[in-house]
Amino acid sequence: MNRPLPTNAILTGVSRGIGNAIASRLAHEHIRLTVTARDAEKLEAAAAEWRDRGADVHVAPGDITDEAFVDDLFAGHAERFGPLEALVHSAGIAPYGSIRDVPVSTFRDCLEVNLVSSYNCVRHAVRAMDGRGDGKIVLLGSVRSHWATFGDYGGYPASKFGLRGMVEGITRQLHQEGSRIAVSLVCPGKTDTDMGNPKGDADAMPPDVVADAVLHTLRAPPGINVYDTVVFPTTMRVW
Secondary structure, eight states: OOOOSSSSSEESSSSSSSHHHHHHHHHEEEOEEEOOOHHHHHHHHHHHHHHHHHHOEEEEEOOOOOOOHHHHHHHHHHHHHOOOOOOEEEEOOOOOTTTSSSOOOHHHHHHIIIIIIIHHHHHHHHHHHHTTSEEEEEEOOGGGTTTOSSSSSTTHHHHHHHHHHHHHHHHHHHHHTTTTTEEEEEEOOOSSSSSTTOOOOOOOHHHHHHHHHHHHHHHTTOOOOOOEEOOOOSSSSOO
């Protein structure tokens, strides 16, 4: 049985890849959306297509690592759609390269986008949801937070291991306080996107598979947390 989804949500990293697939699926479910990414042109083009299908989508292009932008993002959503019911944070980067070649600045940028921005967005979402007493927060992790098999990912596995630890700490705190806000991870394996499958391998799974996992997490009834979902193709080497 399909349980009701949230009626409104903020989605990050929506202009392409997994974030775009998630937003498209939620727009199809007529969830009122605030969507953000750095590429304003791609973001608006995607939103126009969803609006043509009857979706209520507000576009807010910007840099998710900019704290002032994030303040405005959450405040604008509340003014437009009312109390926040769901956040899906999928913005991220994956710098490739050997430890010999990837500079510290690139490693730092990876942590800033994948981990620090996640903390800031979760913080805003929890504060917004406190008044309701419940809500859904879903962060896109990675199978690399469970198995760091390959060695050409620079700071990527470090950022995703950190994200997993952060989500565990926040989730334990909220549940120990009696909060029904669910903070969850969806951890995809090799996915057919520019970032997740730069070599174009045929065994990568489509982004819609990850979108389905996010919808499953969002459909959990109030007070239930689908905490850590790992999704990967059976052909993927993970051990």
